[in-house]
Amino acid sequence: MRAWATAGExxxxxxxxxTSAVAVVEAALARIGERDKILNAFTAVTNxxxxxxxxxxxADRANGRPVGPLAGVPxxxxxxxxxxxxxxxxxxxxxxxxxxxxxxxxxxxxxxxxGAVLVGAxxxxxxxxxxxxxxxxxxxxxxxxxxxxxxxGSSGGSGGAVAGGLVPIALGSxxxxxxxxxxxxxxxxxxxxxxxxxxRARTFPFVASLDHLGxxxxxxGDLALTYDAMQGHDPDDPVCVDxxxxxxxxxLGRGSDGxxxxxxxxxxxxxxxxxxxxxxxxxxxxxxAAREVEIPEAAxxxxxxFVISTTEGAALHLDRLRTRAADFDPAVRDRLLAGAMVxxxxxxxAQKFRRWYRAQVLQxxxxxxxxxxxxxxxxxPRIGQKTMMLDGAEVPLRPNIGxxxxxxxxxxxxxxxxxxxxxxxxxxxxxxxxxxxxDIALRIAHALEKSKTVAAPVPPERRxx
Amino acid sequence: MAEIESAALDQIVDASAAVLGxxxxxxxxxxxxxxxxxxxxxxxxxxxxxxxxxxxxxPTFEA
Numbered sequence: 223m224r225a226w227a228t229a230g231e232x233x234x235x236x237x238x239x240x241t242s243a244v245a246v247v248e249a250a251l252a253r254i255g256e257r258d259k260i261l262n263a264f265t266a267v268t269n270x271x272x273x274x275x276x277x278x279x280x281a282d283r284a285n286g287r288p289v290g291p292l293a294g295v296p297x298x299x300x301x302x303x304x305x306x307x308x309x310x311x312x313x314x315x316x317x318x319x320x321x322x323x324x325x326x327x328x329x330x331x332x333x334x335x336x337g338a339v340l341v342g343a344x345x346x347x348x349x350x351x352x353x354x355x356x357x358x359x360x361x362x363x364x365x366x367x368x369x370x371x372x373x374x375g376s377s378g379g380s381g382g383a384v385a386g387g388l389v390p391i392a393l394g395s396x397x398x399x400x401x402x403x404x405x406x407x408x409x410x411x412x413x414x415x416x417x418x419x420x421x422r423a424r425t426f427p428f429v430a431s432l433d434h435l436g437x438x439x440x441x442x443g444d445l446a447l448t449y450d451a452m453q454g455h456d457p458d459d460p461v462c463v464d465x466x467x468x469x470x471x472x473x474l475g476r477g478s479d480g481x482x483x484x485x486x487x488x489x490x491x492x493x494x495x496x497x498x499x500x501x502x503x504x505x506x507x508x509x510x511a512a513r514e515v516e517i518p519e520a521a522x523x524x525x526x527x528f529v530i531s532t533t534e535g536a537a538l539h540l541d542r543l544r545t546r547a548a549d550f551d552p553a554v555r556d557r558l559l560a561g562a563m564v565x566x567x568x569x570x571x572a573q574k575f576r577r578w579y580r581a582q583v584l585q586x587x588x589x590x591x592x593x594x595x596x597x598x599x600x601x602x603p604r605i606g607q608k609t610m611m612l613d614g615a616e617v618p619l620r621p622n623i624g625x626x627x628x629x630x631x632x633x634x635x636x637x638x639x640x641x642x643x644x645x646x647x648x649x650x651x652x653x654x655x656x657x658x659x660x661d662i663a664l665r666i667a668h669a670l671e672k673s674k675t676v677a678a679p680v681p682p683e684r685r686x687x
Numbered sequence: 688m689a690e691i692e693s694a695a696l697d698q699i700v701d702a703s704a705a706v707l708g709x710x711x712x713x714x715x716x717x718x719x720x721x722x723x724x725x726x727x728x729x730x731x732x733x734x735x736x737x738x739x740x741x742x743x744x745x746p747t748f749e750a
Contacts, residue, residue, distance in 0.1 A: 431745070431746055519736070521732070522732050522733060522736055524729075525729035525730070525732040525733055526729075526732075526733045528726065528729045529726060529729055529730045529733060532722075532726055540707065543709055544707075544708055544709055544710070547709070547710065547711075547712075547715075548712075552715070552718070553718075555715070556715055556718040556719045556722055557722050559704075559709065559711065559715070559719045559722075560719050560720075560722035560723040560726055561722075561726065562703060562707055562709065563699055563700060563703035563704075563707075563719075563723055564723075564726055564727070564730060568727075568730040568733065568734055570744060571730075571733050571734055571738075572730070572733050573744035573745045573746060574738055574742045574743070574744050574745075575733050575736055575738065576744070576745035577742065577743055577744060577745045578738055578742060580745065621725070
């Protein structure tokens with residue numbers, strides 16, 4: 223199989239006997255061994271486990287047993303997912319002292335039940351409080367399109383591993399944008415499902431009322447295939463809804479005809495670079511989306527998401543801040559310490575505003591099926607960069623990366639981030655749907671992929687001469 | 688909520704640290720204060736938005 227094969231192609235080849243799961247996994251491990259020295263996407267590679275799992279899949283096939291829709295597909299997970307036998311780092315130094323996880327995260331189990339093969343755990347920003355993909359303990363994950371640039375975070379290794387061709391799919395988490403930001407900077411498709419859709423059991427949390435998990439991939443088909451394999455109620459996550467799986471893959475071919483698609487105006491056009499607006503216009507043009515809608519109070523929604531994140535994060539880490547403050551990434555520590563000092567009524571008011579805002583945005587979805595917005599205000603900045611020029615003014619970089627993703631995850635709406643392959647660097651657009659309508663966002667993404675408006679570009683040095 | 692002065696922020700940091708049992712090194716303070724200033728400015732945007740007394744917070748408890 224070529225390095226750039228999709229998960230769907232790999233699974234078909236393994237199921238049909240054109241290749242073996244062992245051959246696919248050995249090739250993935252070799253690529254990781256060679257390329258990850260530069261990309262720094264992985265913090266652990268599970269060679270033995272992966273090869274044992276691949277041999278079991280090949281044995282199943284040889285014995286006529288079903289091998290699953292992801293047979294032999296290598297995948298990796300952000301290191302906040304429990305992997306049996308490994309401490310769950312969540313990007314931190316402190317968690318290295320935790321005992322090894324005794325069981326896999328629920329979603330790891332579901333993907334392996336579908337035939338996929340876990341090959342490792344991925345670098346991430348400390349405790350997921352990050353939009354850059356930089357990590358002071360493990361070093362920065364590097365963007366395969368330009369290794370001097372950020373992957374985006376906090377699922378930075380997830381972005382680097384998939385965009386760099388090490389694995390076709392990876393899992394990440396998204397509290398305020400941590401799947402959609404690396405998807406944008408690394409030129410990938412990313413799905414942040416509806417809040418409560420996928421089980422978060424046995425993953426390290428950040429902001430319980432905002433945490434989502436989801437996949438990153440190089441094609442919409444792979445995103446849907448992976449997502450479908452992970453759906454379904456799980457009593458181990460109290461937030462995971464008791465709702466039957468609603469497979470998205472079978473509906474992809476229905477395209478975007480008949481769907482009412484609008485572009486987010488106002489807040490979502492301010493503070494965006496020319497590249498972000500060009501990508502948005504290209505996607506809107508391809509879909510014939512002429513209508514503009516205003517998502518009301520989006521700036522305030524972003525502010526409220528910020529307040530809830532920093533205070534819930536502080537509550538989560540309060541004991542560690544008391545006992546091991548010096549072992550944090552200093553930037554994360556100082557944000558969490560400040561979060562611990564926010565007066566409680568302001569947090570309650572943010573949660574009240576959240577319900578009001580949700581009602582306003584749901585009203586919008588009575589007259590539209592999907593809303594388009596930029597994923598990030600700019601393409602991948604350089605690693606270590608602290609400021610950015612926007613609208614002719616120098617602004618601090620880090621707090622501005624998530625301005626377009628935060629108001630959306632704040633109310634748990636499903637989003638597919640699609641990559642517009644601009645040169646020299648790609649940038650993403652968000653396709654935002656009403657709660658539980660991941661299928662609509664995926665159908666639109668698929669139509670854009672078919673018309674070649676969006677694509678996950680192969681990094682320059684990996685292209686055939 | 689008016690913009691909070693630097694000295695007042697220092698008082699909040701010191702008092703909160705005492706209440707919560709957080710040992711804060713002097714060198715960390717400027718950054719904590721800066722983060723707190725940003726957070727309180729954003730929180731003020733939410734605070735000033737009028738909502739009815741009956742407004743329910745987003746998370747709801749199920750008995």
